[in-house]
Amino acid sequence: MLWVDKHRPKNLDNLICHKEVGANLKSLVASGDCPHLLFYGPSGCGKKTLVLAMLREMFGPGVEKLKAETKEWKIERPEISTKIEVELTTLSSNYHVELNPSDAGTKDRYVVQELIKDMAKSRPLDMAGQKSFRVLLLNEVDQLSKEAQHSLRRTMEKYASACRLVMVCNSVSKVIEAVRSRCVTVRVPAPAEAEICDVLQYVSKKECITLPPEFAARIASSTDRNLRCALLSLEACKVQQYPFKSDQPIQLTDWEVYITEIASDIIAEQSPKRLYQVRGKFYELLINCIPPELILKKLLFELMKKIDSELKHEVCHWAAYYENRLQKGSKAIIHLEAFVAKFMSIYKQFIISLFG
Incomplete structure (x- = not known):
């Protein structure tokens, strides 16, 4: 087991980071009820750790007895006289279900509707000392389509007595106001x-x-x-290497090394042939589940290290432009390749002007 999972704090009292947030969550749980919650903050800041510790505080150690299963929904659509099949992997205990609905792509709104309905039907018995609702933990809510988020708003209201939603996202600005207003938002800052x-x-x-x-x-x-x-x-x-040395190099992840190599390739040559090679490398990163936004961000940082300060403003402008198109589009590879093509054009014109 990776250390990041092996040594994850299990209780709100054992937190090393975000102790104040943990104390507020403990007070919320102690109040006897739990509203819908929306945790937001940058990647790797500890959102998931706080959520899991809160669930353990709420339900006890039973939430750690997890079962992974691939669930399939067949949703009837009378207006088009057909059924839509959606398949997703979920992690569940007797008290909660965790999933990433954005993995369903354009069918994410059907997953949101059907799963909450299923949970409402199988609500736990209202026994002494136990909660009378189950928790649905939704990851990457900011990646849901607008239709899915509107569906989420309606089902949140309809099944509130049987199901509480705990949602996790990186950017709260991508969550519609109708959903945000129905949740208690919990900001989780990046640790110092x-x-x-x-x-x-x-x-x-x-x-x-x-x-x-x-x-x-x-x-x-x-x-x-x-x-x-x-x-x-x-x-x-x-x-x-162990024992450690103070001047030991920091080991980068494979995908970071790969993007550093892509940046070097782009600087070395600006041609259609090199653009085609870079496109193939982007495909490899995307196939290995590296988020396209992260690829663009890391590539920009690496390119900025290698270019003249005169170009940095313009390159940042086009990176922001293509990041915006990346958010609105459906084919990430097109926008990543377009950014590289634009950068090659800008950089080549700059080199020609130096020797012209």
């Missing part, structure tokens, strides 16, 4: 580098290894305040 160092030292003690403070600080500063990445980097560095 000092807090990340504390977590790294805690995990190191649990694994019985010695971590130099200077090396922990370098890991924390290299991961852009992403706690998940920091723990993965620590584990990778342990595999690479």
Whole structure:
């Protein structure tokens, strides 16, 4: 098991980061009821850890007895005289169900409707000391289509007595106001580098290894305040070399190394042939489930390290332009390739002007 999962705090009292948020959640649970909740914050900040710790506080250790299953829904559509089949993998306990409805693509709204209906039908018995509702944990709510979010709003109201929604997202601005207004929003900020160092030292003690403070600080500063990445980097560095040295290089993930190579390829040559090669590498990243927004962001950072300061403003402008198109479009590869083509054009014109 990866250290990031193995040493995840199970109780709100054991949190190293976000203790104030944990205390507020504990008070909310102690009040005897739980409204719909929307957790938001940057990737790797600890949203999922807080949610799981809150569920354990609410229902006890039974929420850790998980069962993974692939569920299939067959939804009848009388207006088009056909059935729509949707298949998704869920994680469930006796008290909650967790899934990522955006994995269903354009059919996500049917998943939202049918799953909440199923949960409402199988609500737990209202026994002494137990909650009379189940929790539906929805990941990446900001990736849901607008139709799915509107469906979510209606079903939230209809089945509120039998089902509570706990939603997790990176950007709350992509969640429609109608859904946000029906939830208590919980902001989870990225942990400070000092807090990340504390977590790294805690995990190191649990694994019985010695971590130099200077090396922990370098890991924390290299991961852009992403706690998940920091723990993965620590584990990778342990595999690479132990005992640790203060000047030991930080082990990057394979996809980060791959994007660094793509950036070098783009700078080395600007041609249709090179663009075609870069397109193939983008496909490999997307097939391995690297989010296109993350690919674009990392590629931009790598390119910015290699170009003249005179170009940086224009390159950032076009990166923002294609990121916006990426959010609105359905084929990520088209917009990633378009950004690279635009960058090649700008960079080649700049090189020609220097020697012209």
